[in-house]
Amino acid sequence: MQIPLKTLRAIVGAPHVLTGDDVSSRREDWMTGAPCQAGAIVRPADTEQLSAVMHACHESRQPIVTHGGLTGLVHGAEACPDELVISLERMTAIEEIDRVGGTLTVQAGAPLQRVQEAAREVGLQFPLDLGARGSCTIGGNIATNAGGVRVIRYGMMRQQVLGLEAVMADGRVVSSMNRMLKNNAGFDLKQLFIGSEGTLGIVTRAVLRLQPPTPFEQTAMVACPSFDALTGLLSQMGKALGGSLGAFEVMWQNHYHLLTETLGRHAPPIAPEHPFYVIIESLGSDAERNATQFREALESALESGLIVDAVLAQSSTQRDGLWAIREDIEGLVKGLAPVLTFDVSLPIAEMQRYTDALEAQLTKRWPDARLVVFGHLGDGNLHISVSAGSAELPVRREVEAMVYQPLAALGGSVSAEHGIGLEKRPWLSTCRSSAEIELMQTLKHALDPHRLLNRGKILS
Amino acid sequence: MQIPLKTLRAIVGAPHVLTGDDVSSRREDWMTGAPCQAGAIVRPADTEQLSAVMHACHESRQPIVTHGGLTGLVHGAEACPDELVISLERMTAIEEIDRVGGTLTVQAGAPLQRVQEAAREVGLQFPLDLGARGSCTIGGNIATNAGGVRVIRYGMMRQQVLGLEAVMADGRVVSSMNRMLKNNAGFDLKQLFIGSEGTLGIVTRAVLRLQPPTPFEQTAMVACPSFDALTGLLSQMGKALGGSLGAFEVMWQNHYHLLTETLGRHAPPIAPEHPFYVIIESLGSDAERNATQFREALESALESGLIVDAVLAQSSTQRDGLWAIREDIEGLVKGLAPVLTFDVSLPIAEMQRYTDALEAQLTKRWPDARLVVFGHLGDGNLHISVSAGSAELPVRREVEAMVYQPLAALGGSVSAEHGIGLEKRPWLSTCRSSAEIELMQTLKHALDPHRLLNRGKILS
Numbered sequence: 001m002q003i004p005l006k007t008l009r010a011i012v013g014a015p016h017v018l019t020g021d022d023v024s025s026r027r028e029d030w031m032t033g034a035p036c037q038a039g040a041i042v043r044p045a046d047t048e049q050l051s052a053v054m055h056a057c058h059e060s061r062q063p064i065v066t067h068g069g070l071t072g073l074v075h076g077a078e079a080c081p082d083e084l085v086i087s088l089e090r091m092t093a094i095e096e097i098d099r100v101g102g103t104l105t106v107q108a109g110a111p112l113q114r115v116q117e118a119a120r121e122v123g124l125q126f127p128l129d130l131g132a133r134g135s136c137t138i139g140g141n142i143a144t145n146a147g148g149v150r151v152i153r154y155g156m157m158r159q160q161v162l163g164l165e166a167v168m169a170d171g172r173v174v175s176s177m178n179r180m181l182k183n184n185a186g187f188d189l190k191q192l193f194i195g196s197e198g199t200l201g202i203v204t205r206a207v208l209r210l211q212p213p214t215p216f217e218q219t220a221m222v223a224c225p226s227f228d229a230l231t232g233l234l235s236q237m238g239k240a241l242g243g244s245l246g247a248f249e250v251m252w253q254n255h256y257h258l259l260t261e262t263l264g265r266h267a268p269p270i271a272p273e274h275p276f277y278v279i280i281e282s283l284g285s286d287a288e289r290n291a292t293q294f295r296e297a298l299e300s301a302l303e304s305g306l307i308v309d310a311v312l313a314q315s316s317t318q319r320d321g322l323w324a325i326r327e328d329i330e331g332l333v334k335g336l337a338p339v340l341t342f343d344v345s346l347p348i349a350e351m352q353r354y355t356d357a358l359e360a361q362l363t364k365r366w367p368d369a370r371l372v373v374f375g376h377l378g379d380g381n382l383h384i385s386v387s388a389g390s391a392e393l394p395v396r397r398e399v400e401a402m403v404y405q406p407l408a409a410l411g412g413s414v415s416a417e418h419g420i421g422l423e424k425r426p427w428l429s430t431c432r433s434s435a436e437i438e439l440m441q442t443l444k445h446a447l448d449p450h451r452l453l454n455r456g457k458i459l460s
Numbered sequence: 461m462q463i464p465l466k467t468l469r470a471i472v473g474a475p476h477v478l479t480g481d482d483v484s485s486r487r488e489d490w491m492t493g494a495p496c497q498a499g500a501i502v503r504p505a506d507t508e509q510l511s512a513v514m515h516a517c518h519e520s521r522q523p524i525v526t527h528g529g530l531t532g533l534v535h536g537a538e539a540c541p542d543e544l545v546i547s548l549e550r551m552t553a554i555e556e557i558d559r560v561g562g563t564l565t566v567q568a569g570a571p572l573q574r575v576q577e578a579a580r581e582v583g584l585q586f587p588l589d590l591g592a593r594g595s596c597t598i599g600g601n602i603a604t605n606a607g608g609v610r611v612i613r614y615g616m617m618r619q620q621v622l623g624l625e626a627v628m629a630d631g632r633v634v635s636s637m638n639r640m641l642k643n644n645a646g647f648d649l650k651q652l653f654i655g656s657e658g659t660l661g662i663v664t665r666a667v668l669r670l671q672p673p674t675p676f677e678q679t680a681m682v683a684c685p686s687f688d689a690l691t692g693l694l695s696q697m698g699k700a701l702g703g704s705l706g707a708f709e710v711m712w713q714n715h716y717h718l719l720t721e722t723l724g725r726h727a728p729p730i731a732p733e734h735p736f737y738v739i740i741e742s743l744g745s746d747a748e749r750n751a752t753q754f755r756e757a758l759e760s761a762l763e764s765g766l767i768v769d770a771v772l773a774q775s776s777t778q779r780d781g782l783w784a785i786r787e788d789i790e791g792l793v794k795g796l797a798p799v800l801t802f803d804v805s806l807p808i809a810e811m812q813r814y815t816d817a818l819e820a821q822l823t824k825r826w827p828d829a830r831l832v833v834f835g836h837l838g839d840g841n842l843h844i845s846v847s848a849g850s851a852e853l854p855v856r857r858e859v860e861a862m863v864y865q866p867l868a869a870l871g872g873s874v875s876a877e878h879g880i881g882l883e884k885r886p887w888l889s890t891c892r893s894s895a896e897i898e899l900m901q902t903l904k905h906a907l908d909p910h911r912l913l914n915r916g917k918i919l920s
Contacts, residue, residue, distance in 0.1 A: 100691045100809040101840065102698075123699075147642055153703070156642065159619060174895045180805040180840030182607050182616065182876040184655055185884070185891050186918050187900045191651035195644055212698035231560045238562075238672035239583075242745040243613070243703020285702040289753060293746065345640040349560040380561065380640030416642040424645070431645050435634045439907075440647045446906035447899075458646050 001039035001082055003062035008042050008084075011052045016043040016090070023085075029070045029077045030135070038065065038079035043087050047165060047173055047204045053086065054202070055171030063455045066198040068140030069111060071132035073343070074421030076144070076197050076457055083455070086202065088139050094118050095205070102210040103162060103179050108139025108203045115208065124210040127154040131327065139203045145195030147417030152378040153246045153283065154211065156417070157194065162209050164190045166201035169448035179207050192447070197419050198454040200447045214283035217246070218294035219313040221322045223274035224306065227352035230276045233306040234348070234378055237280060240297035244290065245378075246283035249326050250276055252355065252373035256325065258335050265331045266324060269311040278307075278377075279326055326374065336370060338391035342384040342403045346412030348377060354406060355382070361402050362386060381416035404430045420458045428458070461499035461542055463522035468502050468544075471512045476503040476550070483545075489530045489537045490595070498525065498539035503547050507625060507633055507664045513546065514662070515631025523915045526658040528600030529571060531592035533803070534881030536604070536657050536917055543915070546662065548599050554578050555665070562670040563622060563639045568599025568663045575668065584670040587614040591787065599663045605655030607877030612838040613706045613743065614671065616877070617654065622669050624650045626661035629908035639667050652907070657879050658914040660907045674706070674743035678754035679779040682767040683734035687812040690736045693766040694808070694838055697740060700757035704750065705838075706743035709786050710736055712815065712833035716785065718795050725791045726784060729771040738767075738837075739786055786834060796830060798851035802844040802863045806872030808837060814866060815842070821862050822846060841876035864890045880918045888918070 008017045018041040026036040044050040057064055065079040067087040079085050088109035096105040099122050106115055112126075113133040119126040128141060130148035140146070142164065146157045154160070163178030176189050193201050224230040230250065237245055256277045260268035270277065280298075284290025294312075301307045313319040333339050346354055355373050362369040366388045375382035386399050404414045404427045414420075414427045429437060437459070444451070444459055468477045478501040486496040504510040517524055525539040527547040539545050548569035556565040559582050566575055572586075573593040579586040588601060590608035600606070602624065606617045614620070623638030636649050653661050684690040690710065697705055716737045720728035730737065740758075744750025754772075761767045773779035793799050806814055815833050822829040826848045835842035846859050864874045864887045874880075874887045889897060897919070904911070904919055 098807065098809060100695070101807045102695075103807075145644055145648070147644075151641060155615075155619065158648070159615065168899075172895055172898075174899050175893060176896055177871065178873070179807050179871055180873060180876070181611060182805045182836070182839045182841045183873040184605055184607075184877055184879045185873045185875045186880055186888055186896070187656050187660075187903060188605070188618070188651065188654070189896060189899055191648065194648070196647050200647075212695075212702065214702055235560070235562075235672075239745055242672065242674055242743070283702070285699050286753065289749065293749060345642045347558065347561045347563075347639050349558060376642070379642045381642045411637065411639055413638070413640060413643040413645045415645045416640070417644055419644045420646055428646055433635060435632055436636055436649060437646070438632075439628075439634050439649055442906050443647060443903075446902050 001062060001084060002060040003057055003084060005040060007056050008040065008053060011056065012042055012044050012049050027070060029072055029075065031073055036079060036085065037081055038083050038085040039081050041085040041087050043090050045090050047167065050086065050167050050202065050204060051171045051173050054167050054169065057084065057452060058170040058450065061450055061452065063452045065454055066143070066202050068109065068137035068143070069132065069135040071136040071140065072144060072421060073418045074423040076419055076421035076454070078422055088137065091204065097122050098179065099124070101179055104208045104210055105177070105205065106138050106208060107205050108137060108142070110138050112136050112138060112141055119210050123213060125213045126160070126208060127211050128157055128160050138206055138208070142194050142203045142206060143196070143198045144419045147376070147379070147381065149247050149249065149376065151376060152248055160209050161190060161194060161206055163207035164193060164203055165205040166193045166203050168201050169450065169452050174201070177205065177207050192443070197421065197457050199444060199458055200453065202453070212285065214244070214246070214285055216284045216287045216290045217319065218282040218284070218290055219319040219322060220280050220294070220298055220310055221269050222278050222280060222298070222301070222307040222310040223270050224276040224278060225308045226275060229306045230278065230377070231348060233278065233301055236301055236306060237297060240300065241282050241293065244282045244284050247279060247281035248378040249279040250375060250377040251326060252276060254370070255372045255374045258372055259325050259328050259331050263331055263335045265328060269322060270309045274308060279322055332372060332385055336372060336385055336387035338387070340386045340388065340391055340396055340399050343416050343418040344382055344384060344403065344407060344412055344414060345380045345416035346382070346407055346410045348380055350410045351382065354410065357406065358402060362388065379416070400427060407431055422457060425458065425460060461522060461544060462520045463517055463544060465500060467516050468500065468513060471516065472502055472504050472509050487530060489532055489535065491533055496539060496545065497541055498543050498545040499541050501545040501547050503550050505550050507627065510546065510627050510662065510664060511631045511633050514627050514629065517544065517912060518630040518910065521910055521912065523912045525914055526603070526662050528569065528597035528603070529592065529595040531596040531600065532604060532881060533878045534883040536879055536881035536914070538882055548597065551664065557582050558639065559584070561639055564668045564670055565637070565665065566598055566668060567665050568597060568602070570598050572596050572598060572601060579670050583673060585673045586620070586668060587671050588617055588620050598666055598668070602654050602663045602666060603656070603658045604879045607836070607839070607841065609707050609709065609836065611836060612708055620668050621650060621654060621666055623667035624653060624663055625665040626653045626663050628661050629910065629912050634661070637665065637667050652903070657881065657917050659904060659918055660913065662913070672745065674704070674745055676744045676747045676750045677706070677779065678742040678744070678750055679773040679782060680740050680758055680770055681729050681782045682738050682740060682758070682761070682770040683730050684736040684738060684766065685768050686735060689766045690738065690837070691808060693738065693761055696761055696766060697757060700760065701742050701753065704742045704744050707739060707741035708838040709739040710835060710837040711786060712736060714830070715832045715834045718832055719785050719788050719791050723791055723795050725788060729782060730769045734768060739782055792832060792845055796832060796845055796847035798847070800846045800848065800851055800856055800859050803876050803878040804842055804844060804863065804867060804872055804874060805840045805876035806867055806870045808840055810870045811842065814870065817866065818862060822848065825858070839876070860887060867891055882917060885918065885920060
């Protein structure tokens with residue numbers, strides 16, 4: 001490390017500069033579970049301390065890696081022995097809730113779930129939601145522009161952020177804590193820090209937009225007879241449910257069949273022979289109206305042949321049972337081990353051709369290979385799992401090529417919601433032009449000329 | 461001008477380089493109506509020509525001003541005799557509509573209204589809407605991050621843009637024509653060009669997100685007995701109408717009274733003695749359900765005393781009659797002439813204190829001064845009109861100080877939706893810190909080092 005530990009101790013206090021076992025006993029991230037390799041971990045108490053830390057790092061050219069909840073999936077939190085980890089774990093306060101304006105002001109280290117709960121306590125909701133809610137932090141959600149299961153209704157994290165504060169590479173604090181829905185006074189600087197994975201600055205605080213509550217959920221699982229019916233259903237549900245369509249989660253037959261029939265992990269609510277299964281959810285403010293509207297929309301879809309079977313959840317237990325199939329990542333990993341997983345986006349109309357061609361290519365190369373597909377169809381986002389007999393790097397690279405390269409011609413993306421990190425960096429140019437990558441480098445150079453922030457993540 | 465006209469003619473053809481009367485017969489913008497002062501106007505046919513024009517301008521250090529529909533309100537389109545205007549009036553094609561994915565690909569010069577109509581023709585909607593819809597262009601909407609009357613439901617222009625293409629100051633084309641709701645493959649470059657008023661690049665094409673149609677509107681005008689009731693009503697309507705609340709437009713009594721009672725331009729649908737009037741609109745996909753839900757929500761608000769009177773539009777003529785009061789800018793200008801108008805945002809809870817204090821300050825300085833307030837309450841956005849006996853610069857500056865300076869302490873903004881342009885540049889630092897402005901300058905320098913793009917707009 002370039003920076004002397006005593007400099008860090010002088011800023012944050014000795015107990016908040018971790019070294020040795022206190023570093024290696026921490027995991028690098030959720031996925032690998034490997035020990036953290038960083039030279040040290042520093043835990044600032046507030047923006048002021050973090051600013052002083054970054055100023056000192058800048059002076060001594062000390063590269064840093066920012067840690068939030070460590071729930072990322074693309075090795076974005078990996079640190080080398082010559083890197084300093086900055087953990088926001090002491091900056092977790094919910095500072096203010098404005099019920100009239102519908103805003104919540106929070107420090108970046110607060111877990112997502114605490115923000116959701118705090119919003120609920122004042123009769124509002126914070127709609128971003130994903131499986132890691134208990135561990136992931138608001139700062140991480142912002143840095144990675146988190147997605148999840150409510151994007152079709154409320155958008156990604158970018159849309160939930162009204163304002164934020166960030167510490168720049170040289171320690172300067174840029175505070176843009178806007179609280180209004182509309183603010184066109186100059187460049188919208190917060191956009192720089194949302195989704196750039198900590199490479200342009202460290203998010204320290206944010207003003208989040210809260211939404212009116214939608215306490216009444218209607219959930220159904222339906223079966224579609226064809227891909228055309230599936231896209232027709234998405235369109236029809238969008239029209240019939242208006243602003244209340246809250247989820248449209250699709251499982252290809254290979255996903256549904258594996259988890260119900262093959263592995264027997266779930267009793268199939270619908271027979272497993274259909275090509276597509278969809279969990280549709282409607283979020284409403286009036287129990288009866290929401291239920292009627294939802295039932296009528298499903299009946300109309302049945303009548304027009306867009307769906308051939310449907311199960312409407314009659315209780316929250318039944319609802320959880322339907323979602324359990326969709327969310328059974330553990331079953332997927334066990335059933336396909338060793339599994340390779342991918343998170344891509346592409347125009348919805350191209351999806352079936354794309355997955356069919358991918359499956360053909362995989363089984364041509366490895367006759368026993370298996371492909372499993374599910375995802376947020378309305379968002380253009382597919383999660384793809386591949387079992388090709390090995391998860392070692394050479395096989396991984398070969399499968400990556402099969403998954404990613406066809407996206408170029410389709411205008412798709414190698415990362416829908418997980419980000420680039422280290423893992424997908426070799427593939428960034430598949431879906432971004434050299435002019436785009438050049439402009440990213442221009443921004444990186446302008447904001448972090450010594451390349452101290454999350455070195456090597458996204459850009460090399 | 462630095463650039464020889466023959467260079468431009470060689471790129472776009474002689475008929476598309478305008479000089480002399482062909483320039484001065486054009487208006488500078490909608491507001492001033494003054495003749496365009498630019499050295500010449502060039503009209504590229506496509507991105508390739510525009511790229512060549514910008515490359516040549518960059519070589520010869522020729523500053524340029526981009527023209528869309530010229531409906532801006534902050535002198536963002538003003539050009540000096542040494543500046544070249546680039547008009548996108550020949551780039552108006554709607555290139556593609558993807559019904560399955562719900563996207564529309566369009567050239568930047570297309571008028572907003574044509575995009576709205578094209579979306580409607582395929583059974584979808586493009587929800588951005590504002591008074592200038594017939595003239596304003598998609599490129600201008602993007603460059604200024606346009607707002608309008610549907611922001612509370614669908615967000616500003618930023619939220620409607622999935623991808624875009626821009627020509628940089630040196631002529632490089634950055635094409636980020638993403639078509640998916642989710643794409644986290646590196647920095648979200650489009651954000652740089654949205655709302656930066658043409659100072660970082662020239663938007664040439666865009667992929668817009670379309671929404672399911674909401675053909676059934678319910679519209680009411682209601683009267684609120686107090687500001688607390690007004691914010692309570694906003695909250696209750698948000699809850700009761702869920703995702704279908706489409707507009708919440710408030711008129712302070714001074715606005716309603718002026719246009720109905722004082723000027724007699726409109727028969728008052730509700731007696732003019734209440735402190736606040738609101739136009740509430742619900743957008744639904746089912747006529748009967750939408751009507752019932754809306755009526756019940758209003759009845760409940762009446763019962764709880766949040767509103768004291770209400771008129772529900774029974775026909776589109778009645779609906780237009782209610783909106784006519786809110787949209788009668790001509791009446792406002794006549795009634796308050798010479799009028800000064802402002803577009804600010806601030807936290808909703810602070811609005812009444814802010815307007816009361818402003819009125820007191822105005823009438824203390826000019827006993828006959830009048831203040832009129834209306835706006836998009838749910839967006840934190842107020843449009844303020846002041847009559848202080850003169851619209852000359854010294855008075856204007858004095859009133860600006862009264863309007864803008866108190867916003868600093870409230871975390872408000874000197875521009876909610878109109879942008880900064882030249883007009884509000886002196887006041888940018890009222891609501892943006894020096895660190896923020898420094899970062900804006902850093903971006904400007906990185907992307908347009910010779911300051912050729914919309915020189916002096918936003919930043920000096």
